[in-house]
Amino acid sequence: MGYALRRGGVVGSFVPLANRWNRCGKTRSETGRPPPGSSRKTAPKRGVSFPLAVRRTRFGAIPPRPSGPSPGRLRNSRCRGRLAMTRSPTYAIVIENLPGIAAAYSEGVAGRVLGEVWRRFEEVLGTQSWTSVPEPWGVRVTYSGTNRSGLDLRELEAAIQAATRELIFNGSSIIVVSLTIRSGENIGSMAPPLHVDTTQFRLDMAAASMAYDALNVGELNFARQPVVGREEGGFALYHECLCRLSGADGSVFMPAVYLGALERLRLTRAFDWSVARSVITMLRREPEAVLGCNISGLSVANDVWWCSVLDELRRSPDIASRLVVEVTETALPQDTGSALEFIRALQATGCRIALDDFGGGLSTIAFARAAKADIVKVDGSLVRQCLAGSEGDRLLHHVVSLAGDFAADVVVEGIESAADLDIAQDAGARWFQGYYFRSLSVPATPPRPSPFPPRALEGFGVMQ
Template sequence: MNATAAMCITIDNLGDISTYFGEGVAGRVLAEVARRLERSLQVPFTIESWGVAASPFQLEDGLPVWSRVDEALCAAAALPIPVGNNRIVVSLSCRNTVPDAQGLHTASQNSAQDYRIDMSAAALAYEALFNARFTLVEQPVCSASEPASVLYSECVVRLSDEDGRVVMPGVYMPALERLGLTQVFDRRIAQSVVEELVRRPDVVLGCNMSALSASVDLWWRLVFPRLVREAGVGQRMVIEISESARPYSFEAVAEFVSHIQQAGCRVALDDFGTGFSSIGYARHTRFDVIKIDAGRIRTRGSDAPQLLGHLISLARHVANEVVVGSVESEADLLIAHAAGARWVQGFLFGHPQNLAPQLARQAQVASLDARRPAARAGGAR
């Protein structure tokens, strides 16, 4: 039997929900979070002004208390909470002490309309992801001199709405980052990439995640390292950290990178030179791969090739591999090669595509060929 544990579950965005949707909606969100947690953990929760709480309790199923609570939080936050015509995505965290209700985060938004639009986009993304309406598409990172040589393939999630229409990341990812709702979303994508690596033992795949998700919580500290080691995929997985949003803490990102590397995975920093990164930050964090977006550099005009060369030179001092992205034409490739790029990525080498159906058909054909009896010499024609 596990040790007893008292739980204070904070709805981190409850202040925002109350401000932009009203106290009535916030109250119904509180009640639904309590219901979901009670169903998962089989213990009663009381509703507080900041979230929900449970008295000290014990679990008898042999699983660690904190691991079970972490799973319950993720499950409770996975599907949006319907309240009237609204669908609310919650951010949940757990602590041992009662939080200060005055310290609840309030987002900086231009208007209630902006916040509601962002929440609608976030709800669309969460519903698609956790209802399995998504595919992973891949785009290779190729050698600049030998495009057939692939360092790894970057995985990008493609969501679909209820009508089957594709929802691109540009629709929902900025909203998730503005609302601070990336962590549960990115965790699910990481799980999917691990599952894909298990199915395909001959590939190396990259997994995108926001810098806002790059913190060492219980799942990343304990579950993820065990998952990749037991599945044997650590050496074939690259975690790509995007800096389209400023990290909560550069120190937290450095700690996260260290833990991921200890699990056997490589870590890439995306958009180097155009996001919130700096050469000192990259040097301190010790990324394995640094990616430079040539598309953004092209907007600099005539000095773009020189700037690209400088960025590649800087990146080589702090990472083992440097990738130049957004290579869309032969002219782009020539510039990247002249600037010293060893690895490149972009539409010139193919648009992101879902390779799973094609690979499944190939595996089926190979299986049939293996079972088919060898043709007899002189057999029927």
């Protein structure tokens, strides 16, 4: 069944489609023939076909096919901001969580979300050389400028950021959208989820909304934790910046409250982009600092999202050489090839790459070997297993040895006592990280207005 978004009535209201032809003329299957029983009538002027995510027929998905260069995997040179072309490129901005929104809330809410995302692209790109058209799965944007010799993709990146970060309010529901760029070949493979746990989806969306609300207020706060050597009073390899979000009353949201929700909803891209930009700003302010920031495996992709970050790092090699990008492996990259291209692009600027949670997350030996990271961080859970006895000592020794084959520097995390440090040293590690060396200080922030009702924060484990 498909749905239509009525332009003549309330924006975003859905009505069922019964073999209706869309605004492009006729609805055809991949075989080129219209579905059986459909009439050759044009769509009513008031109705525009907007099936949710993809049109579902027994002939399969019927995706539109964007033309022009695919933004899915940009070569390193393309992220410099200029892309040669011979015709107007068209990009598909897909709302990945739109099917989940429809299942957890309603199809009407999903329609209003679709209309709001389109409005935001119109607002950001409307005065530039771009045109945007709403589609069943999101928004199609086309470069319509007169200068066809080059294209500044940072304009598109800015529009994506603006459409993603701002919360969408729909009555008592607060929605955050997950946007990605797909090529024409990839759109056809997109399908609604087979099952959505609506209760979990709503809880995750509430946590994600609070995280993005705190993100939009201003500069992020970070607690720093050093990665130290085995020598006494030792040299710090770098300081990891651990993000701390503050609520409206000054309370602090711990990462466990929102990070899992962001990954389950695939909302990590804009969040990780903001963290990376904030750490780069800190490196500009502190010429002697060497800092690290975390990005989810879901955010590791060589596409338009990271154009401005890569461009800035190329122009500032002194900053790039003092930045360590930690790829957390609590979630796997959606496209391994694109992830490896992004890692190579970062390393080409002078950044160092660290693979986090090795041996405890969803890390794979194949990806660790292909990534050619500069640093591998062994998960602290292996240290806990050593304290529990059994075969923990041998396992930690083997994992540290294996990590040493993949990277020049190996860090053991989760060092909270002298006993933990002895275990990690015996395993052959050179670098260590944990509360044993320095406790984290939670930054204090003044209270501020919040769009959430007073009881919205109940049950979300915040620190007062």
